[in-house]
Amino acid sequence: MIRLFNTLSGQIEPLSPADGSTFRMYACGPTVYDYGHIGNFRTFCHVDVLRRTLLLEGLNVRHVMNITDVDDKIIRNAAQAGLPISQYTQKYERAFFEDLDALTVARPEIIARATEHIPFMVSLIQRLAAQDIAYQTEDGSWYFRISRFPAYGKLSKKDLTGITDGARVDVDEYEKDSARDFALWKAPKPGEHFWQTELGPGRPGWHIECSAMAMEYLGESIDLHAGGEDLMFPHHENEIAQSECATHKPFARHWFHVRFLLVEGRKMSKSEGNFFTLRDLLLKGYKASAIRMLLISVPYRQQLNFTFEGLAAETAAVERLRAFHQRILAAPRAAETNFELLAETEECRIAFRTGLENDLNTAEARAAIFELVRAGNAATDSGTLSQENAAAILDALREFDSVFAVLEDRDAAITKFALDWAEHEGRLDQAAPEVLAQRGLTDDQIQSLVDERTQAKRARNFARADQIRNDLAAKGILLEDSKDGVRWRRK
RNA sequence: GGCGCGGUACCCAAGUGGUAAGGGAGAGGUCUGCAAAACCUUUAUGCGCCGGUUCGAUUCCGGCCCGCGCCUCCA
CATH class of the missing domain: 1.10.730.10 (Isoleucyl-tRNA Synthetase; Domain 1)
Structure with missing residues (x-):
């Protein structure tokens, strides 16, 4: 039985599926607007460790991860690149999965793109609107009325009573009832991509996508929700507020947050x-x-x-x-x-x-x-x-x-993949000299040098043998003599 | 200011109220033409500082010092 720290309770608690058979977890995925950095991957790797441990314990796991493929940064970057949003995000989404593969992070059972789940988000917002918890402002955007959810702050342990309205309000957001109210649906600015829905034209706010997709695939109450520590507030807090107001059920039983790295x-x-x-x-x-x-x-x-x-x-x-x-x-x-x-x-x-x-x-x-x-x-x-x-x-x-998941040696192939990518992107200058040097050597070329050295050794021409070994070493190829012959590897 | 985390050997790091896991690096050794690799052995009377509780504290309590995170759609 796994015992895991739960951010919500602040305690280490036993972890088990509520329905007794399948563990239902949702992990916040990437916003695909750039290449992932090692901080991102620390989180994904630890979620992977959690997932793999659950499987090792013999549990069935149903793991959902979202891909945020529409947001402010994406819209901005796509516009700069002069590309449609989908074309822009496609590149980084593919890169993200290539990176996960490189790090042997296993795929979740379900990968959900925000742009493919707009109707679920719309209906969730409508459920909130029916209770007057979601409200529309003059520009057509929809906001969540935080004052209607007294438990707001329970995850991040924030007391919001001291926060005064109007202290820090964007010029764009002056219509909100309270400074803390967050966007559920954003009306389009001129020229922006939008979806025409019953809520009016626009695009989803960030938080709503996770609530909608988690419920769509895992039900209204899930076993665990994961993400980086920064997501605790406001993202996860907002997810809880939206979801629990819509369903009147606990959204996630367990909250798992991975700490940032230095x-x-x-x-x-x-x-x-x-x-x-x-x-x-x-x-x-x-x-x-x-x-x-x-x-x-x-x-x-x-x-x-x-x-x-x-x-x-x-x-x-x-x-x-x-x-x-x-x-x-x-x-x-x-x-x-x-x-x-x-x-x-x-x-x-x-x-x-x-x-x-x-x-x-x-x-x-x-x-x-x-x-x-x-x-x-x-x-x-x-x-x-x-x-x-x-x-x-x-x-x-x-x-x-x-x-x-480190025993199988795929490192050389992954490095080669990265080099091919760098070449394609015109970034080969960023590769270390040694890495570039060995790229110029094919396995056959290396093998023939190794063979030549073996001949030289047999002839007791150690000077020539050592010369070959040193030359290869300078290019990041290490030779190891053993009883069964010479092994070589790329450093 | 509010909430939270951490300070353990040269570096990273686990851990417990009863006497310090593990990895890397360093040192010694086995092997080897020489190397490399591999393997074995070895390296903290000490766990930020000062008090307290206790038969006994790195581990509990109090104070202090230092570092860090979140509190703005950064994993």
Whole structure:
């Protein structure tokens, strides 16, 4: 049974599906107006860890994620690019999913685009209008009357009684009854794309899309709602207000918020020069697996300080896990089972599960697996690993990887993908020199150099052999001699 | 100002009222033409500071110092 911190109650609570069979969760997705940055992906990776842990616990999961494909920034950027909104967002939506794939974030069962669900939003607003909770202003926009929802602020623990109306009101919004009232439906400004609906022409406010789509796919009361910590207020607070006023039922039983990360000790921002998209990091030569590992290794409620040193550390950690996995697959089997190791393996497996069940303590879970690495390696060294031992260890690793998802090595292919993208976008100059250098080398070319070196070694021409190795190293290709021949890999 | 989070070894980081997980880096070793990789061993009498409670506190309580987040449609 997973126990998880619930923002709403401020407590760690057991997590289970209300209907006893399927866990219904909704996670706020991206606004597709630009490439995703590592802060975005920390949230998506942790939601992925939650989802995978639920599945590991044997639950059925129905997970919905929205794509916000219409909003102010999109309208602005699309206009600047001279493109229709849909064409503009399509590019970034595709990039978003490519990035999720790179980070082995599993797809939710349902992906819902805001622009494809306008009628659901309209009818939800109409339900509110029927109660006079939604009201229309002179320009045709619709707003939510916060004074009608006394529980407003219960999620973010805000006391709004001290907020005086009129203190900070946009010129555009002077018609609102209260400064805190938020937009449900925005009337179009001249030239803006709009939908013609029973509410009048316009487009949805941001908050309404999540309420409408969550209810459409998951019902009026859902098990869990997730997002970054910044969404707690006002976005999620507004979702609660809209939904609960419309249905008179609790909207989400459990609220899950992922904390922001810092980059090199500071809040990530373009002006600080520490703002990174996933693609920026791939072009610098960092591996997708290491990025995922770093993003999820610090528990979701903890501020993560994302550093290049940390990235290097996680690169090494992932490599060690992969090497261990390969070693156990290939290691000679002893005739006798090592019962001490068998017990240790089970302890580690349980510790891994216990860590995750304890408020998704990924640090604790991860530590348990490295404990297994040490024990498994020691047994392999001493030749006491039996078939039964190996099978148990591989089972534990499978369980680990069903959540962490870093054992399969797709890094080189992902980096290549990023380079191809950079070339297409005219951004190859942003790639690190070493990454570019190895791009010029095909696998065949590398292999023939490796073969030449092997010949040189056989002829005891070590000077030539070392020269080839050093040349390749300068291009980011590492050679490793072993009993079974030479292995090479792209750094 | 309001609400909230954190300060644990060189770096990252878990954790418990009874004596500090794990990763990385460093050091030593095994292996190797030399490397690299891999593996093994090793590294905090100490957990921001000061008081208190307790047989005993890093863990509980109080105060202080420092860092950070949200309070404007930024994950």
